[in-house]
Amino acid sequence: MKAIGIILAGGNNEGRLGVLTDHRAAAALPIGSCYRAIDFTLSNMSNSGIGKVAVLTQYNARSLRDHLISSKWWDFGRKQGGLFVFTPFTSNTESNWFRGTADSIYQNMSFLMRSNEEYVIITSGDSIYKMDYRQILERHIEKGADITVVYQRMDGKDLSKFGILQLDGQERVLDFEEKPERPQTNAASLGIYVISRKLLINLLNQVVPEGRYGLVKDILVRFCRTLKIYGYEFNGYWNAIGAGTATYFATNMDFLRKDIRDTFVNEYPYIATKPKDEPPAKYNAGAEVTDSIVGSGTIFNGKVEHSVIFRRVHVEEGAVVRNSIVMEGCYIGRGCVVENAILDKEVHLSDGQRVIGVSSVEPAVIKKETKL
Amino acid sequence: MGFLYFIQKNRKLTSVFLVFFWRYLGKTGSVIFLDWFRRIALHLPKVVVYNKKYKKDVELQGEALMGQSLQEMGCSNMREKEMIAMLLAGGQGSRLGVLTRKVAKPAVPYGGRFRIIDFPLSNCINSGVDTVGVLTQYRPLRLNQHIGIGIPWDLDKKNGGVTILAPQVRGGDSGEWFMGTANAIYQNIDFIDSNNPEYVLILSGDHIYKMDYSKMLQFHKERAAAATIAVLEVPMEEAHRFGIMNTAEDDRIYEFEEKPENPKSNLASMGIYIFTWARLREALLEDNAIHPDSDFGKHIIPKMLEEGQALYAYRFRGYWKDVGTIESYWESNMDLIRALPEFNLYEDFWKIYTNSDHQPPQYTAPEAKVKESLVSDGCEIYGEVYRSILGPGVIVKKGAVVLDSIIMEGTVIGEGAVVDRCIVDEKSVIGNRVNMGGGENIPNEIKPNVYHTGITVVGIQSTVPDHVVIGKNCVIYGKTIPEDYPAGRLESGKAIVREV
Numbered sequence: 001m002k003a004i005g006i007i008l009a010g011g012n013n014e015g016r017l018g019v020l021t022d023h024r025a026a027a028a029l030p031i032g033s034c035y036r037a038i039d040f041t042l043s044n045m046s047n048s049g050i051g052k053v054a055v056l057t058q059y060n061a062r063s064l065r066d067h068l069i070s071s072k073w074w075d076f077g078r079k080q081g082g083l084f085v086f087t088p089f090t091s092n093t094e095s096n097w098f099r100g101t102a103d104s105i106y107q108n109m110s111f112l113m114r115s116n117e118e119y120v121i122i123t124s125g126d127s128i129y130k131m132d133y134r135q136i137l138e139r140h141i142e143k144g145a146d147i148t149v150v151y152q153r154m155d156g157k158d159l160s161k162f163g164i165l166q167l168d169g170q171e172r173v174l175d176f177e178e179k180p181e182r183p184q185t186n187a188a189s190l191g192i193y194v195i196s197r198k199l200l201i202n203l204l205n206q207v208v209p210e211g212r213y214g215l216v217k218d219i220l221v222r223f224c225r226t227l228k229i230y231g232y233e234f235n236g237y238w239n240a241i242g243a244g245t246a247t248y249f250a251t252n253m254d255f256l257r258k259d260i261r262d263t264f265v266n267e268y269p270y271i272a273t274k275p276k277d278e279p280p281a282k283y284n285a286g287a288e289v290t291d292s293i294v295g296s297g298t299i300f301n302g303k304v305e306h307s308v309i310f311r312r313v314h315v316e317e318g319a320v321v322r323n324s325i326v327m328e329g330c331y332i333g334r335g336c337v338v339e340n341a342i343l344d345k346e347v348h349l350s351d352g353q354r355v356i357g358v359s360s361v362e363p364a365v366i367k368k369e370t371k372l
Numbered sequence: 373m374g375f376l377y378f379i380q381k382n383r384k385l386t387s388v389f390l391v392f393f394w395r396y397l398g399k400t401g402s403v404i405f406l407d408w409f410r411r412i413a414l415h416l417p418k419v420v421v422y423n424k425k426y427k428k429d430v431e432l433q434g435e436a437l438m439g440q441s442l443q444e445m446g447c448s449n450m451r452e453k454e455m456i457a458m459l460l461a462g463g464q465g466s467r468l469g470v471l472t473r474k475v476a477k478p479a480v481p482y483g484g485r486f487r488i489i490d491f492p493l494s495n496c497i498n499s500g501v502d503t504v505g506v507l508t509q510y511r512p513l514r515l516n517q518h519i520g521i522g523i524p525w526d527l528d529k530k531n532g533g534v535t536i537l538a539p540q541v542r543g544g545d546s547g548e549w550f551m552g553t554a555n556a557i558y559q560n561i562d563f564i565d566s567n568n569p570e571y572v573l574i575l576s577g578d579h580i581y582k583m584d585y586s587k588m589l590q591f592h593k594e595r596a597a598a599a600t601i602a603v604l605e606v607p608m609e610e611a612h613r614f615g616i617m618n619t620a621e622d623d624r625i626y627e628f629e630e631k632p633e634n635p636k637s638n639l640a641s642m643g644i645y646i647f648t649w650a651r652l653r654e655a656l657l658e659d660n661a662i663h664p665d666s667d668f669g670k671h672i673i674p675k676m677l678e679e680g681q682a683l684y685a686y687r688f689r690g691y692w693k694d695v696g697t698i699e700s701y702w703e704s705n706m707d708l709i710r711a712l713p714e715f716n717l718y719e720d721f722w723k724i725y726t727n728s729d730h731q732p733p734q735y736t737a738p739e740a741k742v743k744e745s746l747v748s749d750g751c752e753i754y755g756e757v758y759r760s761i762l763g764p765g766v767i768v769k770k771g772a773v774v775l776d777s778i779i780m781e782g783t784v785i786g787e788g789a790v791v792d793r794c795i796v797d798e799k800s801v802i803g804n805r806v807n808m809g810g811g812e813n814i815p816n817e818i819k820p821n822v823y824h825t826g827i828t829v830v831g832i833q834s835t836v837p838d839h840v841v842i843g844k845n846c847v848i849y850g851k852t853i854p855e856d857y858p859a860g861r862l863e864s865g866k867a868i869v870r871e872v
Contacts, residue, residue: 033733034749072523254735265732265750276526277725279717280484280707280732280746280762287743293733294748295716296485308733 003137004117004197008101009125010058016244018085019367020344024063026242027125030327032255033295033310034065035243038125040264042074042083047269050121051079051160051362053110056104059099061087067274074272080289080355084111091107093238100213106204108332108365110195118198122215124191125232128251129234130263130271131192134198139308140194146227147199149173149220150192150234161243162188163216164223165231173229176221183214188229190238193220204238237263246361252308253360255293278311286317302332315349323360344368385398421713449713453532453569455589455646457501458491458557461577462509463551467824468833470849470869471797475514477576477696479814481502481798483708483717483781484748484761486726487518488695489577493525493534494724499585501573503532505563507556511551519744538561554666560657564649574645575667575822580704580715581642581692582722598651598681599673601625602644614640615669619737625683628673638757640684641669642692669761691715699825702795705761705778711744728764739770748781755785763798777809786838794845796830803838814865823847823865831869 002252009027020029038055045053055065062087071083085213086108088097098104105112107123112120119140121133131150136257140148150166159180162268165176165187203219212218220229237260238250253372254260264271287300295311302319308335310328315321319336326332326343333351338359341364348371349355355372357364366372387730431469460623465477469780470479489506490739496504503519508515521527522534535562541547549554557564570688571592573585583602592600603617611632617639618627629635645668652672659666659675668671676683693704693715707715734751736742743755750765755772763781768774771788782799787790789802792809794800809828816823823829823845831838831849842848843864848871860869 026820034731054425086599136383163705260750261735270730270732273731275524275728277723279486279746282718282747283742283743283747283757284711289736289742290740291738293735293749296731296734297594299718306738 002117003050003119003121003133003194004111005050005053005133006043006105006111006122007038007045007053007055007122007198008104008122008191008244008251009064010056010092010098010101010104011242012112017248018245019365020245020248020342021060021242023060025060025125026059026065027057027150028060028063028240029078029126029136029248030310031241031248031252032129033293033308034269034276035273037128038064038067039271040128041123041125042076043271044123044129044131044133045121046074046076046272048131050085050133051078052107052115052117053365054084054086055125056086056103056108058088061085070274073274086111086204089290100218101215102218103208103213104199105215106208109201109204112201115197118196120195120197122193122195124240124242127240128190128272129190129236129238131234131236133192134196136192136194139232140204140230143230144228144263145170146195147229148194148232149176149229150190151187151244152234152238153186154188155186158189158311159183159186159188163191163220164188167231171231171233174233175225176216176220176224176229178221187233189216190234191236191240212245213319214269245342245363245365248361249325249363253306254325255308256291273347276311287315305355310345340364341366343368348372379387382791388410395864403864426472430751441585450653453567454504454566454800455501455571455573456486456503456505456532456562456567456586457492457495457496457573457575457585458552458560459504459575459577460556461489461506462512462556463576463578464510465578467694467822468695468701469698469819470512470829470847471698471795473849474511474832476508476510476512476577479511479515479518480695481763482580482695482701482703483705484746484779485573485728486724486762487835489515489518490525490724491580491582491727492575492577493519493522493527494722495581495583495585496575497525497527497725499524499583501585502527502529503567504534505537505560506534506653507537507550507560509556509788512536512538518616520727524725525705525723532567537564552663552665552667552670554656554668554672555664557652558660558666560652561656564653566822569649571650572647574647576643578652579642579692579694581688581690582715582724583642583644583688583690583692584722587646588688591646591684591686592646595682595684597625597646597684598648598676599683601673601683602642603639604642604688608635608638611635611638611640617641618823619685623685623687624678625685628677629671632668639687642688644688646686658865672751673773697723698822698827698829702825702827706759706776708746708758731764732761737770740768755787769804775809778803782865793826794828794830795834797834798832799832800830800836802830802836803840805839806842807840807843808836808842808846810841814863816847816867818847818863 030035076083081290095161098219144207146208164177164183233311241248241251281294281298284301288303291306293310295314301317302315307321308325312329314331316334318334319332322339324338324341327345329346330343332346335352336349337354343366346369347366457555461478465472467768553750561789615630616635617625618636659671663671695701732750737754740753743759744759748763748764753768754770755768757774760774760777762779764780765782767784769787772785774791776793778795783796785802786804788805790807794809813826828845828846835851837854842862845865847867856868
């Protein structure tokens, strides 16, 4: 592979996920019973034959480091290349937090300088999708593009949260607007870019010393008329769970759809995650589990409907869980009712507790390690 | 020149001094003076020193001092493990019938997502034994793939880790197979020596249990035993099925009886031994000259008892099951589905590790019913599952009912099929509306001693066509077609084996 990868996982997504991201980065959000958001991007990198990947972290970096500490699960435990996790650092010359996406790459310029690969693939860490970056790179080279931006035509989504592209018939980007109030088209950038390593180094050296730190605002928007920027349309499933609690909830529930499970779970190449080697889920005599996905090590004695249950959950007799997300290590006591809710990791509900949210759009969220 | 003169005059004294100084240097790892030492030592007379490890006098001089086995000098610039494990995983396990037709017994799945060998391997790493030699012989492919370089058990170590030891050509025109359990160890003396252990733990890949070998080692060291054998107290009426240890009050073994008709004790050998390596090494060398099929139970243990060596029985309390027969295999799997199982896999302490990189979620459909069962990752359940164990990626289609059965990885149960008290091996396909496991309990006609408890077994990668009716104690292996089933039926006790 002629490319290296950079995963931007430093943001806190402006607190849009409330207590879920109090103690973790958006890229470390658990999803689909056993994954974390960054597993998808990392697996895409590894499955596309990219052998050297940097993850840039800042906000709640610890949660990600825990997950990534042994990179061998994604096949990055290598002598050549492998996984690099960068956090802000102090030194004699400068001691800054990452002041923006461009700045975060700029501060780790040595990663770019010391690589020999010709191209760089830049992605975000909180998106759920399956993509072969090789195809994008191929098109990038074919078109002789300076930068390729992956986009998706979106309908029914709030486009004002995305970068919106205006394209000509050749998919050349004519205009790039970041989070416009009145979007001109429905072509939304997915935050996945291909750029040559040398061009990226030059651009960063140009903009960052001027005090401009955003990759989108200060590079893509600013140079969109002078550089040859092309779009690449992606039609598969894509969702950024960092967008908000409702999106997070909906993306989890999407795993109950057969086509989504087939994409991510049943079809090769697989999405890899850190293995926990839990024993199989145990369904006892009182278990009534329907329309749900379940992680290993879970023990059921009660009723579960239309829910996403993570690993090592314990549902006691007479408890009812409906339309909810229950994360790793939760305990749901006898006779509890959990509906339209997200229980973060290690939540302990003693017997008879009721946690009921308004709807899938406004679920009740219980903070990590809460005991009720 | 006074120094050299001193050496000339006091050669014996210098020699002894050098041996001890050598030991000190070896311990500190300093090798700078080795060559210099060797030159001097070559001109010196032989000295006899007492070697602690082998408890005998060793003659040392010149080349012997420098070039011979370094561990005899107590030199530590090589590996030194207190205890390493040797895991005997070469057996077929023929009493498991078609389940071991393509894989060795230790590679047979257990409890949904585990394989039998996961238990001794996890016990090793949990006990702090980080060097394991796995001896393979029968159908090792699946086992080798499963173990790999030992990553799932953290046995991918720089110093130690897991090593697969296959039979080899060891000089001469042809090699030889492992002829017996002890013979297999004998053939790998070089591997054990290269780790320079004080003790060797002998394990087999046939049992389901959690055990802290470090406690057993403690017991062994406290008694300065030559060998310690782990034993389980079994009901007296079942004792005749086991190798029985007859012990004195302090648990010192005075007699070993293999499957005695009238057992004198109920302490059954679990097939887990700790040997002091020097003692075992001697015994292996001596016994192998007499018995080319040298076996621990038949030869080594009786031999050591005869010689009056200190052998002790270490009493183990806890769950331990031999899964050597279809019935015991089925039962020990079913032990796991009880509401409060005696054998608990769900605690964080003493975790059992296994190799499955892909651990996706499982799905239960709106119309699914699952009760009293274990369901592994990646399963998709649209039908009903009761009192059963499903391996990873099993699909139970609409209207299918699975009862009291073990279904292994990647198998598909067709629509409306009924599977009652069956074991279906990996990647098999049970057709739509097949009915399995009904009828009379007639023992299997080909192997009545293997299949007689009413359990029907479908082998690995087999196919059962739609609509057929299959009885009890049947065996199906390979891709079967409707013509294999006269009148669409396979009566109890019949077998269809299609070689692939």
